[in-house]
Amino acid sequence: MLSVPHLDREFDYLVTPEQSPQAQPGARVRVRFNGRLVDAFVWERRADTDHTGRLGRLERVVSAEPVLTPEVRRLVEAVAARYAGSRADVLRLAVPPRHARVEREARTPTEPPVPEPVDPAGWQRYGAGGSFLAALGQGRAARAVWQVLPGDSWTERFVDAAAQTIRAGRTALAIVPDQRDVDALCRAALSRLDESVVVALSAGLGPATRYRRWLSVLRGQGRLVIGTRSAVFAPLADLGLVMVWDDGDDSLAEPRAPYPHAREVAMLRAHLGGCAALIGGYARTAEAHALVGSGWAHDLVAPRDVLRGAVPRVMALDDTGYAEQRDGAARTARLPSVALQSARSALAAGAPVLVQVPRRGYVPSLACGRCRAIARCRHCTGPLSLPERGGAALCRWCGRADPAMRCARCGSDAVRAVVIGARRTAEELGRAFPGHPVVTSAGDTIVDDIEDGAALVIATPGAEPRAPHGYGAALLLDSWALLGRQDLRAAEDTLRRWMTAAALVRDRAAGGTVMVVAESSIPTVQALIRWDPVGHADTELATRAEVGLPPAVHIAALDGDPESVTALLEQARLPGGVDLLGPVPLPPGVRRPAGVPEEMTVIRMLVRVGRDHVLPLAAALRHGIGVLSARGGQHPVRVQIDPLHIG
Incomplete structure (x- = not known):
């Protein structure tokens, strides 16, 4: 290659x-x-x-x-064409490295057993869910975007869909964001399907084990493949169903060229293979909603009466609290007294309480106590953090300690916390609720499940443990840290994180309560209170269409030195109706393109086209990249089509 x-x-x-x-x-x-x-x-x-x-x-x-099947070959070509990449780069994602010893191992062909008939009751709660399941049994290319009810098991519903597809004589593929989801879905699948038909593929496996499992799929032994983003290229024969869970998770975006998103690759595969597709989640992304709006996929949502019986009670604690229970401390307290009372009630009833905080660590960000300037390292200007109580401040970039901090702006040696991390929150709540166990799940210490009984669980988004009978209450703290990010997807991602945590709470009839410390007038907070991810996605999509942002349009981000970016645009045969935006400096937090010297300035140029013109744009950029590559002398330009973070 x-x-x-x-x-x-x-x-x-x-x-x-x-x-x-x-x-x-x-x-x-x-x-x-x-x-x-x-x-x-x-x-x-x-x-x-x-x-x-x-x-x-x-x-x-x-x-x-x-190892390169005709179906995967067509998919590789389609992904390269969609993302302005080379087939060699896509092949590195699609086909794992060879292990000769594994290939020489004896094959053990077996006739996979037929799964038991699927009970449609779980899917019938979702309006057209029963029809969707029946279509899978008939081998039809049904495609849907599914909003999961709180308290329902998404893993069981995925296994329902996979079993129905396998009973029809076809294979199924499930793509999930991380290893926790792989393990959860595998447990659900193995409880109902024979282990010979279930294959898990993820980066955490060793090279030999992963290749052995990949070969078993190629040789027709696996009927259901469960994996992370690269598993979307698994060489399944006669694919009948592609499923994607929580497509808003950043983990599904490939960080290597040509930077495809697993959701888009999965939908491309469903389109090319004429098979069924399912995108599921508690929340909904604008991209998934655009598929529904275009008619490519259908809505799978529960009726409002079913939804009302499944959701917990959701309350927002804004500056003034509720009119019926004024809370003067809410103006200054990080955790208002109303939320503390709700937590005490749940603990007294013997139920666990979930506290979601946006950041891990102790105090991940510091500022001057006098002028509020962000505390930065004297060596590299990186942000300073406090890793533990009583310890010296450390730079999050270079790791140097700064035992005697002094503000570069006003000279003060007073410091304050900008963001409170999960460990500091656990320490504070442990003092507020003495006698109750405190569990922290964040970073490298993620807890999958907790025991039943009263406990305080402090977790970062995506690391929330499962409780056997659900949480009695959930407190969503520091909402400003999520909503206040300068990011296109800040509101969408915040609602997704909140709904994922709130879905672990018991329903309203069982006393489940969710409290979010945020202003109730914020549209994202209102969507959580009403539990309306579809309405929020519809508003998000309409807003982006007004200002010309994905997915209403397609945008290619060109990152490189000014001379190389200009040369690429000159050589690319851009289609008509293209908007050029920029250049601007490379956005903060975006890594520099490989091959560009450190001393050179890096810029970003955006190229915007209509929704139906992404393939001509990608073809034009591929042509320009090829011309510059043949001529030589230019530094490489990184091309990303529809990147997650535009700037």
């Missing part, structure tokens, strides 16, 4: 009669290119050639295993 952009095409080689039985499409081979041996795949076999010169021969067949 050649990673040079201008060589992103097929090359013809002769296959000897001795090599012919093994050198079949999809096999790994070695070829000589420009005087050196390189790894390659057999793309196709032909009896003729367009090459007018003398053809070289295959050096050898590395493996006769057809």
Whole structure:
């Protein structure tokens, strides 16, 4: 595989009669290119050639295993075309490295057992959910965006859909954000399906184990593949259903070129294969809502009467508190007394209480106590944090300690906390609720499950443990840290994090209460109170359409030095109706493109097109990248289409 952009095409080689039985499409081979041996795949076999010169021969067949199936090959080409990337880069994501010892292991073909009939009761709560399940059993290409009810088990519903698909004689693929979700879905699947048909693929597996499982899928042994973002390329035959859980999670965005999003790759795969698709979550992204608006997918939502019986009571504690229970301390306290009373009531009833805080650590951000300027490192200007009580401040960038902080602006040595982390919150609440166990789940110490009984659980978003019978109350703190981010997806992501935590709380009839410390007039807070993710996504999509932001349009971000970005735009044959925005300095927090010297300025240029013109834009940028690559002399320009963070 050649990673040079201008060589992103097929090359013809002769296959000897001795090599012919093994050198079949999809096999790994070695070829000589420009005087050196390189790894390659057999793309196709032909009896003729367009090459007018003398053809070289295959050096050898590395493996006769057809690891690049026709379906995956079409998907690789589609992803490269969609994201202005090279097929070599996509192939590195799609096909894992070879392990010869694993390939030589004996095959044990077995006839997979047919799953038991699926009880449709769980899906019938969602209006058209019963029809969706029936369509899967008939092998039809039903596509839906599903809003999960609080208290319902998304893993059980995914297994329902997968089992129904397998009973129809086809295979299923489930993509989830992280290892916790992989483990949870695997437990649910193995409780109802034979272990021979369930295959888990994730980055946490060792290379040999992952390749062994990947080969079992290629050889037709796995019928349900569960994995993280790279598993979306799993070589399943006769794919009948693609499922994506929590598509708003950043973990589903690939950090390597060409930077595809697993949701988009999954939907591309469903489109190319003519199979069913399901995007599920407690909240809804604007991208998923756009699929519903276009008619490509249908809504799967529960009727309002069913929803009202499943959700907890949600209250917002703004500056003035509730009119019926005024709370003067709410103006200054991080945790108003109303929230403390709710937590005490739940603990007294023997139920656990969940406290969600946005940041991990002790005090992750400090500021001057006099002028409120952010405390920064004297060596690298990175933000200072307090890792533990009574310890010295540490820089979050370079790790240097600053035992005697002094404000560079006003000279004061007084400091204050800008953000309180999970460990500091646990310390404070432990003093406020003596006699109750305190569990912290954040960072590297994530707790999956807690025991039943009264306990305080302090967790960061995405690290909330499951309680056997649900939480009695949930307190959502420091909402300003989530809503106040300068990010296109701040409101959408905040609602997703809040709903994920609130869904772990018991319903209103069982006394479940969720309190969010935020102004009740904020639209995102109102969406949580009403439990209306669809309405919030509709508003979000309409707002983005007004200002010309994805997914109402498509945007390509070009990052590089000014000369190289200008050269790329000159060589690209951009389609009509393109808007050029910028250049601007590279946004804070975005890493520099590889290959650009540190001393050079890096800029970002945005190229915006209509929703139906992303493929012409990607083709134009691929052409420009290829021209510059062939000419040489320019530093590489990083091209990302629809990046998560525009700036």
